[in-house]
Amino acid sequence: MHVSVFSPASPQATELLWLWNVCMWVCGFILAAVTLPILYIVVRYRRHGENEPPQIAGNKRLEIVWTIIPLALVGFLFVLSIRTARAVDHHVSREPDVVVTGHQWWWEVAYPAANAITANEIHLPVGRDMLIGIEAADVIHDFWVPRLGRKIDAIPGRRNFVWIRAEQPGDYEGACAEYCGAQHAWMRFRVVAQLPAAYDSWLTAQAAAAITPASGDAKLGQTRFGELTCANCHNIRGINKQKQYGPDLTHIASRKMLAAERLENTPGNLKNWLRQPNIIKPNCEMPDLKLSDGDLTVLTALLESLK
Ligand code: CUA
Secondary structure (H helix, E strand, O other): OOOOOOOOOOHHHHHHHHHHHHHHHHHHHHHHHHHHHHHHHHHHOOOOOOOOOOOOOOOHHHHHHHHHHHHHHHHHHHHHHHHHHHHHOOOOOOOOOEEEEEEOOEEEEEEOOOOEEEEOEEEEEOOOOEEEEEEEOOOOEEEEOOOOOOOEEEOEOOOEEEEEOOOOOEEEEEEEOOOOOOOHHHOEEEEEEEOHHHHHHHHHHHHOOOOOOOOHHHHHHHHHHHHOOHHHHOOEOOOEOOOOOOOOOOOHHHOOEEOOOOEEOOHHHHHHHHHOHHHHOOOOOOOOOOOOHHHHHHHHHHHHOOO
């Protein structure tokens, strides 16, 4: 079932939608007040030379009126915007609960207090005000979950903040809202709002190191993960630890989607992604390693074991 992005699911999004609606009505009024008289005049005086209206130069009263009305409208919208901004953005007085970093073209999601890190899937507990820090690793991106909150730019070298309080459990679509290169359209993510107990157990599981596979294809995959260059970019905590460059894979099998919502996370899709990342997502940073069928099978087995 598809829910409209205009169906707010947080107090922040409710405020924003209200302001958006007021602006739309004000703009609709202006549109009507300008176009209807023009249409009337075009039709009424369409024949040249007939019914020529009296020619007037200057009208002080009219000019005062059409100066005051726009000023009043702009002032009205300004006051409402300040009011909404105050309702949506609380004072930032503590460390963020979640730090989200935009990369070309995926989102890193860190929970500093729990020492957990994941990608493209942000879990939040319902009913709690969550402070999200927004950063960027390369170029300017923009974090946007229409049903939960406002847009906020992700800017390299700077941390921005957004407050989100999800009221109902569910999955909420998010997207990058600032053009950032070839795969901007596939820089999507999801927010999964959960009841607090479910959120806590999810966070505990994400913070844990990977369980090293004992045998079979997954074990072979672990060896190949090190031998091939996968381990230079991707972390699997408990198996290797690099400076994070690509998405953290410690619990990749627990995620619903692959490659920033590009593919559903199934074994077949995962294997296909490893086989031809640049066909599925042209220009992405994930290289085509020309993996053999054997490598594809054991690497898929390894990643599928990382629940
Ligand atoms: Cu990142 Cu658009």
